[in-house]
Amino acid sequence: MDKPVTELNKIDKKAFKAPSIHRKKKLVLVGTPNVGKSVIFNLLTGTYVTVSNYPGTTVEVARGTGKIGQQVYEVIDTPGMYSLFPITEEERVTRTLLLTEKPEIVIHVVDAKNLERMLPLTLQLLEAGLPVILAVNMMDEAEAIGRTIDLDALAKALKIPVVGTAAAQNRGIDELKRMVSDYVRKHVA
Numbered sequence: 001m002d003k004p005v006t007e008l009n010k011i012d013k014k015a016f017k018a019p020s021i022h023r024k025k026k027l028v029l030v031g032t033p034n035v036g037k038s039v040i041f042n043l044l045t046g047t048y049v050t051v052s053n054y055p056g057t058t059v060e061v062a063r064g065t066g067k068i069g070q071q072v073y074e075v076i077d078t079p080g081m082y083s084l085f086p087i088t089e090e091e092r093v094t095r096t097l098l099l100t101e102k103p104e105i106v107i108h109v110v111d112a113k114n115l116e117r118m119l120p121l122t123l124q125l126l127e128a129g130l131p132v133i134l135a136v137n138m139m140d141e142a143e144a145i146g147r148t149i150d151l152d153a154l155a156k157a158l159k160i161p162v163v164g165t166a167a168a169q170n171r172g173i174d175e176l177k178r179m180v181s182d183y184v185r186k187h188v189a
């Protein structure tokens with residue numbers, strides 16, 4: 001009569017002691033509207049994506065799963081935000097999500113054409129202690145208007161990984177993935 005109970009205990013303990021490598025890490029995409037977050041989200045995730053209202057709100061958050069290197073991630077696409085100090089419901093949701101879900105990686109996606117207007121949010125995210133990688137997207141459009149961006153200088157100044165991407169052309173995405181893997185290997189146990 002004792003035996004089944006013991007077996008059950010064993011199973012439960014095993015479930016709770018699953019090694020952390022099998023736990024999905026979280027990767028959150030943030031940035032202002034129309035910078036390419038959802039295009040990057042689609043490139044990072046597979047076909048199984050769920051879109052649901054954030055609890056208690058009408059704000060939609062998309063979640064998918066993607067493998068980067070050897071690690072499986074829950075990838076979360078957030079509504080646009082201009083500031084970590086929320087004015088809109090979308091911003092409030094994104095702020096709450098960032099602070100409660102404790103992602104291992106936050107990718108701040110910015111538009112290379114309007115870089116200087118978007119960097120204040122990068123600084124806010126860093127000040128909040130979030131693990132930020134900067135994806136300078138729309139590099140194709142920046143190049144088309146003759147803008148060059150010194151990504152290395154930016155990375156040195158911000159002391160975070162910075163990658164140039166043109167997501168709509170699938171450019172820079174492999175490098176972005178490599179940076180995510182490197183970051184997680186270095187910073188996350």
Ligand SMILES: Nc1nc2c(ncn2[C@@H]2O[C@H](COP(=O)(O)OP(=O)(O)O)[C@@H](O)[C@H]2O)c(=O)[nH]1
Pocket residue numbers: 031032033034035036037038039040080137138139140141165166167168169
């Ligand atoms: N030229 C160019 N267009 C892009 C790039 N990335 C995204 N887009 C386009 O920009 C628009 C907004 O992208 P979306 O991913 O919906 O932005 P989100 O609002 O940040 O999620 C779409 O029409 C995309 O096809 C890029 O790197 N280059």
Ligand SMILES: [Mg+2]
Pocket residue numbers: 037038077
């Ligand atoms: Mg979007």
